[in-house]
Amino acid sequence: MTDRYQTFTRTPLGKALVKNLGLPNPTPLPRWTDGSAVIEGPVVFGASAETDTGKAIQALLRDVGASFSTAAEGVASSELRPKALVFDATGISSTAELTSLQRFFSPVIRQLGTAGRVIVVGRTPELAASPEQQIAQRAIEGFTRSLGKEVKRGATVNLVYVAPDAHDQLDSTLRFFLSPKSAYVSGQVVRVGTGPLVGNDPTAPLAGKVALVTGAARGIGAAIAETLARDGAKVIGVDVPQNANDLRHVMSAIGGSELLLDVTAIDAPQRIAAQAQEQGGLDIVVHNAGITRDKRLANMRTDVWDAVLDVNLRAPERITEHLVSSGALNDGGSIIGVSSIAGIAGNNGQTNYATSKAGVIGLVQTLAPRLGERQIRINAVAPGFIETEMTARIPFAIREVGRRLNSLQQGGLPIDVAETIAWFADPASAGVTGNVVRVCGQSLLGA
Numbered sequence: 001m002t003d004r005y006q007t008f009t010r011t012p013l014g015k016a017l018v019k020n021l022g023l024p025n026p027t028p029l030p031r032w033t034d035g036s037a038v039i040e041g042p043v044v045f046g047a048s049a050e051t052d053t054g055k056a057i058q059a060l061l062r063d064v065g066a067s068f069s070t071a072a073e074g075v076a077s078s079e080l081r082p083k084a085l086v087f088d089a090t091g092i093s094s095t096a097e098l099t100s101l102q103r104f105f106s107p108v109i110r111q112l113g114t115a116g117r118v119i120v121v122g123r124t125p126e127l128a129a130s131p132e133q134q135i136a137q138r139a140i141e142g143f144t145r146s147l148g149k150e151v152k153r154g155a156t157v158n159l160v161y162v163a164p165d166a167h168d169q170l171d172s173t174l175r176f177f178l179s180p181k182s183a184y185v186s187g188q189v190v191r192v193g194t195g196p197l198v199g200n201d202p203t204a205p206l207a208g209k210v211a212l213v214t215g216a217a218r219g220i221g222a223a224i225a226e227t228l229a230r231d232g233a234k235v236i237g238v239d240v241p242q243n244a245n246d247l248r249h250v251m252s253a254i255g256g257s258e259l260l261l262d263v264t265a266i267d268a269p270q271r272i273a274a275q276a277q278e279q280g281g282l283d284i285v286v287h288n289a290g291i292t293r294d295k296r297l298a299n300m301r302t303d304v305w306d307a308v309l310d311v312n313l314r315a316p317e318r319i320t321e322h323l324v325s326s327g328a329l330n331d332g333g334s335i336i337g338v339s340s341i342a343g344i345a346g347n348n349g350q351t352n353y354a355t356s357k358a359g360v361i362g363l364v365q366t367l368a369p370r371l372g373e374r375q376i377r378i379n380a381v382a383p384g385f386i387e388t389e390m391t392a393r394i395p396f397a398i399r400e401v402g403r404r405l406n407s408l409q410q411g412g413l414p415i416d417v418a419e420t421i422a423w424f425a426d427p428a429s430a431g432v433t434g435n436v437v438r439v440c441g442q443s444l445l446g447a
């Protein structure tokens with residue numbers, strides 16, 4: 001659905017009203033298209049100290065063909081508008097050294113270009129070398145989350161914590177955060193750990209992989225299926241029999257296969273496993289199917305409560321358990337849950353939905369350490385306001401507020417959720433597990 005207000009702000013009258021009345025002024029966000037470079041425009045790199053992580057970041061910037069300079073080369077006074085500012089903060093070992101963030105960013109932040117990227121790479125606090133370092137590294141979250149609220153013109157700010165000796169795992173994550181694929185992801189904190197080095201082709205990272213996407217007939221699920229297929233995966237799309245035509249339409253366009261079933265059916269895990277085994281097992285599982293049945297708790301019937309919990313939480317739990325224990329999910333695989341900011345912040349009239357979506361986060365946090373032994377990763381996305389049929393049905397005034405209540409002052413698109421999932425699914429993200437990333441334009445709701 002189109003954002004008419006945003007279109008209006010691009011007209012001469014709209015521009016004048018925005019300026020004079022101080023109205024929200026959302027910048028159109030560029031998305032990734034075939035053939036796009038990872039980053040178009042100059043990058044400025046800075047560091048608190050010289051580290052192996054800094055060397056890995058600079059090697060990646062060279063690899064993606066970015067023209068970059070270091071803060072030491074005097075870029076602060078450059079006339080160029082940097083497209084990205086990347087800072088290696090892993091060398092910060094005490095709170096006194098946090099000043100290196102201010103010294104690097106203050107002179108250059110105003111120059112950041114339209115839809116610019118700020119990425120700070122820190123050391124995972126709980127794996128820090130000393131209590132002093134742990135405190136200082138934890139402090140960086142406050143810096144990046146605040147800076148995300150200060151930057152303008154569609155820019156994003158994210159923090160990547162890297163474990164000791166995991167700098168060789170940063171590539172896929174930095175590519176994602178530098179590129180237009182992360183257009184609607186801001187104010188997030190992700191953790192990258194150690195893992196096997198996977199040298200795949202970044203233009204077809206999922207070649208040879210088999211992916212299952214539930215709720216693939218429309219909306220976000222259709223975008224996920226299309227994006228995973230774009231990246232080389234063979235997709236099995238699942239949806240309810242009532243949506244057979246829509247599912248066929250989506251799957252035939254991407255050369256995928258269909259599996260018509262209700263994910264809450266008693267035999268759903270077995271039927272999915274059987275279809276997966278025919279294709280050599282699954283490498284990627286995306287639990288996207290979801291429903292809302294909003295009612296205040298005082299008016300909530302048991303069947304309405306159960307329906308939401310069954311589709312959104314019990315089905316992903318049961319299907320995951322069976323795919324893992326039966327071996328239908330291959331070692332090295334990737335499971336992705338679809339949560340919601342309602343599961344983080346809570347929402348009036350959504351006790352059932354928010355319980356189910358917080359449970360998806362519980363699934364990630366509980367299973368990530370357990371599945372690590374088989375190199376299976378599990379992460380979740382938590383979308384905010386995404387422009388779909390579901391959000392188009394929200395009454396105008398509530399919709400308008402929901403859409404603007406984030407740092408980017410606009411709703412996201414299904415592709416924004418799909419790109420985040422594709423980054424999680426990438427085998428090169430071997431060190432990325434146990435994360436919940438909000439795709440919400442840094443919504444003001446929740447943490």
Ligand SMILES: NC(=O)c1ccc[n+]([C@@H]2O[C@H](COP(=O)([O-])OP(=O)(O)OC[C@H]3O[C@@H](n4cnc5c(N)ncnc54)[C@H](O)[C@@H]3O)[C@@H](O)[C@H]2O)c1
Nearest residue numbers: 215217219220239240262263288289290340383386388390
């Ligand atoms: N749209 C948003 O702003 C938003 C925000 C946060 C989270 N989400 C989550 O993203 C996911 C996709 O949302 P959407 O907006 O695309 O919704 P949607 O209603 O447009 O699509 C959901 C799909 O899931 C399928 N589905 C529902 N129940 C099923 C079942 N029992 N078995 C199999 N398939 C089933 C539906 O038929 C449909 O095709 C959901 O989990 C939703 O909770 C959406």
